[in-house]
Amino acid sequence: MFTSVLVANRGEIACRVFRTARRMGIRTIAVYSEADADALHVREADEAVLIGPAAARESYLDAAKVLAAARATGAEAIHPGYGFLSENADFADAVKAAGIVWIGPDPASIRAMGLKDAAKTLMIQAGVPVTPGYQGEDQTAATLAAEADRVGYPVLIKAVAGGGGKGMKRVDRPEDFADGLASAQREGKAAFGDDRVLIERYITRPRHIEVQVFGDRHGQVVHLFERDCSLQRRHQKVIEEAPAPGMDEATRAAVTGAAIKAARAVDYVGAGTIEFIADASEGLNADRIWFMEMNTRLQVEHPVTESVTGVDLVEWQFRVAAGEPLPLKQDEIALNGWAMEARLYAEDPANGFLPSIGRLDHFRLPDDVRIDTGVEQGGEVSQFYDPMIAKLIVHEETREAAAERLAQACGEVEVWPVRTNAAFLKRCLEHPRFVEGDVDTGFIGAEEGALASRDEASARAAALTLIAEAALDGGPDSADRYSPWSGQPGLSYGLRLNARARTATWALLDGEAIHGEAAPAPGGWRIDGGPIAQVGFDQVQTGERLFGFQADGDDFVLFVDGEARRVERFRVKAAASGAASDGALRAPMPGRIVAAPLSNGDAVTKGQTVVVLEAMKMEHALVAPFDGVVSGLSVTVGDQVTDGAVLAQVRAAD
Structure with missing residues (x-):
């Protein structure tokens, strides 16, 4: 060693x-x-x-x-x-x-599986089922479009050197193919230095099933069962689990057997993952699962496999690289219980899931689950790298218990001022379809409305409780001009000696005005006659619900089910500026311009792309907010831009 x-x-x-x-x-x-x-x-x-x-x-x-x-x-x-x-x-x-x-694996194995088109050809030769499509050498736009027509829409355009959803575009109509191809080629070139693509039939109800394989230099290749990574957004995995829900033993034997064939076809050594796409329209079935690609490395989601097998995959990597045989034979590897992993991203679901960057002034994760992270309180989330900041992993006896425990863990996440997707993860895990195992890669898109819902009633009650408590601390004679005791234009506060003390309490919750009647109660407050709410050192409890909070100057940050909500004492809001109605296209984050297909004076229609920004490994299209004419275009391809910079203007046509 x-x-x-x-x-x-x-x-x-x-x-x-x-x-x-x-x-x-x-x-x-x-x-x-x-x-x-x-x-x-x-x-x-x-x-x-x-x-x-x-x-x-x-x-x-x-x-x-x-x-x-x-x-x-x-x-x-x-x-x-x-x-x-x-x-x-x-x-x-x-x-x-x-x-x-x-x-890691031998360089020859990496090369054999590194290009998706060559890998599919190799798998066909090895007797591994592959998704129908085109992986030929002719990369002319006309040929690719013709092959897409032959395969039948919708299709996936995929960078041959791609991975992680980069360089992958779904195209539903022939008239959109050229734009999808250009974007996939651009992302492939930027991320992998290779703009070649392949075409695949898009499976309308796909599930993403992958098998962990491991080989050594003594001729042994084993699998460590399957994972389900179907819960995805923009082809990026969000929640992974092992084993796959609905996987019967016959289908498991077929898919793990195909994975072993694939690994042996390239004399694989070390940790690798064989990824399959399954048509889940009628449940998992061995004859509707096809090879997609092989990842010749450790996977982000490897902890769920470690949890259900009791194996340290990194230790196995070390031992195999040192020339040792695999520690276990196939019949010694057992599947135990259920594991789930949630990827905690620095991104803002309320703002189109745009990456969120900056200093982690407050960073608190649950301490009763496995946490894999590379950041800590006081650290920075940079624009230069992937926005995943942690993984939360649980292991329970049943799938239902694992989902419940992971949802609870996501709800306990407290991060500020960087935004995260923790509340979104919690809602995914608690959604009835997910709980039932009824998932596919289109789940998030189909359930977008439900997954965006918030517990506004609890957040409102907790926010008003914080403001009422802060006002009491200030007292009726406090000089704090933001205290409800001081009053605001158009509002009236006061003390009535012949009635129970109460006050009309106002606050701003994420910038929106809320109000209610706060009445003292034993040990706390009642908001609008609701359950007793109490404020502790860093927690506020309303009825049975408990939320974390922290002071932020004169205001507060309230943590509701994993989401940070800003609570401010009532102030007159300044009018918003730079709204889309003014036609200004502003950079949503720092990044690099990768496409500017139009010029000043060009006519545009609402929704047409004017500028494409690349940040944190993903492309973000800035589109015209209404029909008009491009003016003030100030950037070219390759320019680095700052957050909020005006990149172009769309003015209404004369």
């Missing part, structure tokens, strides 16, 4: 690999960019090396710098994590050529 390992990655996966390495007595080495100088993974390592500026292509994607760091620190092995260089066969070759142990 090697005695030191450098992790060529960052964030939660670096911290995860370090955890196993420390347990095994292996010295840990981190690499970091200038943006990650104070990151958690840097402090957790025994040694850390700065490898470049914030941009990934100048640091984490620079193979020469990573290798130089390994040589300088005497690293005996390199673990690539996932993303970045993890599936880069040239990097794997360079590591091995330098005499350093590569913790």
